[in-house]
Amino acid sequence: MDKKTYKDKRAKEVTQLGAGHTEYKYEYAPQLLETFENVHPQMDYWVTLNADEFTSLCPKTNQPDFGTLIINYIPDVKMVESKSLKLYLFSFMNSGEFHEDVVNKIGKDLVTLMQPKYLEVVGLFYPRGNISIHPTFSYANDEEKYKAIEKYRFLNRNLNPQRVG
Amino acid sequence: MKLNILHVKENTHIQYMSHELLFLAQSGQPYRGTVYINFISIGETFDLLDFKKYLTSLRDKKLYAEDIACEIYETIAKSIQTQDLGVIVDLTARGGIQQRLCYGTKFDAVQKKNIFQVR
Numbered sequence: 241m242d243k244k245t246y247k248d249k250r251a252k253e254v255t256q257l258g259a260g261h262t263e264y265k266y267e268y269a270p271q272l273l274e275t276f277e278n279v280h281p282q283m284d285y286w287v288t289l290n291a292d293e294f295t296s297l298c299p300k301t302n303q304p305d306f307g308t309l310i311i312n313y314i315p316d317v318k319m320v321e322s323k324s325l326k327l328y329l330f331s332f333m334n335s336g337e338f339h340e341d342v343v344n345k346i347g348k349d350l351v352t353l354m355q356p357k358y359l360e361v362v363g364l365f366y367p368r369g370n371i372s373i374h375p376t377f378s379y380a381n382d383e384e385k386y387k388a389i390e391k392y393r394f395l396n397r398n399l400n401p402q403r404v405g
Numbered sequence: 406m407k408l409n410i411l412h413v414k415e416n417t418h419i420q421y422m423s424h425e426l427l428f429l430a431q432s433g434q435p436y437r438g439t440v441y442i443n444f445i446s447i448g449e450t451f452d453l454l455d456f457k458k459y460l461t462s463l464r465d466k467k468l469y470a471e472d473i474a475c476e477i478y479e480t481i482a483k484s485i486q487t488q489d490l491g492v493i494v495d496l497t498a499r500g501g502i503q504q505r506l507c508y509g510t511k512f513d514a515v516q517k518k519n520i521f522q523v524r
Contacts, residue, residue: 264433266465293437293497295427304461306425330435333464366425 241279250276257323269331270349274324278315284357288312289322291329294363299336307339307365311350314357314386320350339365339373347377358386360393406459408451408484417446420515421456426494428463428473436470438496440477441514444487451485470496474506 241249253276256262265272289311296305309329328349332342343363350359360378376397380390413419421442430436440460459480468476478492491509 262432262434264435293435295435295437304425304427304464306427333435 246279253277254321254324256327257321262327264327265331266334267331268335270328272324272328272331273349273353274321275318275354276321278317278319281315281317284314286312287315287319289320289325291325294329294332296332296335296337296342298368299338302336305337305339305365305368307363309343309346310362310364311346311359312362313350313354313359314389316355316357316381318354318356320354339363340375343375344377347379351379355381357381357383358389406455406462406480408455408459408480410449410485411452412448413446413450415446415448419444419446419450420512421453422515423460426460426463426473429465429467430499431467431469433467434499435464436473436496436499438473438494441493441495441512442477442481442491443493443510443512443514444481444490447486447488449485449487451481470504471506474508478508 254274256272256274289309291309291311294307294309297303298305311325329346337345343361347359347361350356350361356379358378358380360376362376363374365373378390378394380386419442422439424439426436426438426440428436463476473496474492474494477494478490481487481492482490489510489512491507491512493512493514494506495514496504496506
């Protein structure tokens with residue numbers, strides 16, 4: 241694909257980036273997510289997205305919760321467009337979500353969106369009642385190689401626990 | 406919003422900090438930041454539960470970034486008597502630019518480590 245064709249194709253795929261006016265949604269809105277095509281699908285490479293401004297509400301008390309989300313994935317054909325991801329993550333602002341649920345929900349939405357080779361979502365939530373919760377979602381497609389990555393990372397996660405404080 | 410008064414000893418140097426400040430820019434995009442409050446007690450401070458509720462009430466308020474420190478300062482000043490009240494707000498970067506807003510008496514904000522950062 242020549243450069244011009246690639247640029248034109250990419251511009252059509254993403255509607256929110258550079259749109260001029262951005263509408264922010266404050267209730268869960270997975271329809272905001274957009275993708276663009278991975279031009280190196282033959283390669284295995286990691287993409288890490290850090291979202292330090294994640295916030296939602298406690299579904300029981302309605303009090304705000306905050307956290308950092310770390311999304312690591314190995315793309316296949318589709319990749320998530322980062323502005324659409326930002327808007328999607330902001331859309332949790334007034335949604336009632338338990339930490340463990342929301343990490344799984346985001347992971348599943350991204351798997352549905354991209355069908356990646358491998359994907360994980362780590363939530364590092366701020367402490368509440370002196371306890372911080374760090375759930376991890378992981379997914380691998382059916383290929384043995386990615387299943388092995390998932391298994392290895394799942395089994396070894398607690399060898400390097402996240403330290404808080 | 407008015408904060409309830411709690412009585413404390415005079416001449417106590419009090420500094421509060423929260424990483425959980427959130428309000429809306431005029432565009433509707435959420436702003437995140439850290440707020441530092443510093444004053445010398447003349448016998449009063451405010452109820453921290455009220456202050457938490459006040460911070461939460463800002464989540465759906467549209468404010469110019471430059472006004473946020475003044476907004477918090479005035480809420481405190483209307484609620485309690487203090488000496489040398491100052492408010493500093495550090496906002497997360499937008500478009501690669503980080504903002505610090507200060508209102509009231511100057512002070513050194515105690516930079517506590519962000520305990521949520523991955524190491």
